[in-house]
Amino acid sequence: MSSSHSIYCNNVSKVQLIALKSDFEKYIHAALASSTRSSYQSDLAHFISWGGHIPSTPEIISQYLAVHADLLAPATLSRRVVSINRAHTSQNLLSPTKSDLVKATLRGIKRIVSTKQRQVEPVLKNNLLDMVAGLEGVKGYRDRALLLIGFAGAFRRSELVGLQYSDIEFVEHGLVVHLGKSKTDQQGEGRKIAIPYARGSVCPVLALKDWLKLIEISEGAVFRPVTRHGRIETSALSTQAVAIIVKERAKAIGLDASKFSGHSLRAGLVTSAAQAGVSSWKIRQQTGHKSDAMLNRYIRDAKLFIDNAVSAIL
Known part of the structure; x- marks a missing residue:
């Protein structure tokens, strides 16, 4: 200064x-x-x-x-x-x-x-399943819900910690998140993000229901700090805390934590969806991107081994 x-x-x-x-x-x-x-x-x-x-x-x-x-x-x-x-x-x-x-x-x-x-590493589906396995206690319930919802909704850190109870709606097929103004929605029109019930044993919607049942809230921030004594605070979790949680869980399953951040959840959904053959416009429907330009890097990396030239000859 x-x-x-x-x-x-x-x-x-x-x-x-x-x-x-x-x-x-x-x-x-x-x-x-x-x-x-x-x-x-x-x-x-x-x-x-x-x-x-x-x-x-x-x-x-x-x-x-x-x-x-x-x-x-x-x-x-x-x-x-x-x-x-x-x-x-x-x-x-x-x-x-x-x-x-x-x-x-x-x-x-x-x-x-x-x-x-x-440059951050994406949290791929298999990484995610390993990360949430065995999480216990109050903090474990929160981290499990946060990681799964963050991945499934392709949320940015700010969007994830900004979620309010009034923003979520449980419906027959899963969960609808009513997201307000974001980086890709500067006019503040808002958009709806659908997160369906998962076919497997690990389900983002059920994980969020478990967390909400535990904290017994009807308003305010969805994801909140938990003290070392297990007390749930009323304020919203910070964006830095999201990155810390991702890094902690990456380290716990033997990955290099320095390569992961809060953005890894969003990048992970894009990459995993591209690997599964999901069309770019369906991915953009989840992420809120207006064009394929910002997705191309993830999609390009995700498809490196799909129809690889070497695989065809060796």
């Missing part, structure tokens, strides 16, 4: 920051719908608590993005930039978010994160 930024933060009192935030809320309240307004207020509160201020500079915003690049999803950071921009424009201030520095920083973060996601 630059010295000028540090000096600014040291000279601005907490009372002034609260008053500054109040000004933002006043302008935003007049201009936006309540749901959008709430998101902007939350974003600005996070920026200010870190040490940001309005008016801001391209350097400060870029520093903020860089600090949180490994902590927040690119989509979340993009939304924060939009909120910071709105805080400026609502007061007729020149927005630093339009600068080349901020745009380049955000592009770089997206590219790096995308590369990391493409």
Whole structure:
């Protein structure tokens, strides 16, 4: 962080920051719908608590993005930039978010994160079955449901931990998840994800029912932290926790945990479905991708040994 930024933060009192935030809320309240307004207020509160201020500079915003690049999803950071921009424009201030520095920083973060996601190992069906085998206790019930639902729904970490009880609907053939705005649904139209009862002994729908029966909830977050004493908390599980659970279970079955992440569940569904001969449009129906472009890498790798040229001659 630059010295000028540090000096600014040291000279601005907490009372002034609260008053500054109040000004933002006043302008935003007049201009936006309540749901959008709430998101902007939350974003600005996070920026200010870190040490940001309005008016801001391209350097400060870029520093903020860089600090949180490994902590927040690119989509979340993009939304924060939009909120910071709105805080400026609502007061007729020149927005630093339009600068080349901020745009380049955000592009770089997206590219790096995308590369990391493409490099992680997918949790394939056989891996998944081994991972959930033998899980016991409160945490075991949660991890079993989380891994199976995360795989079957091809969910991103943020989507998985963001699931609310009101988002799920058990139907005759299994489970329907009503997913709101996501990375591939920026208009917030939402979509339905169907997870049918499994034919085998390991079933995502039944695993989720077992978990919900255990925690006895009728509202709030579906996946929650569990203390070492087995106490279930009321808050939602963090996205980092999803990655930790995947890594822990990968290590438990003898895999290299460093090659797996929360994205491995989503990548695993795509890869496993492609290996099973599922069409790309049916896979996209589950993942929410708008085109085959983002699926091609997984599908290409999944089919390396299908109709392989060497197999035909040796």
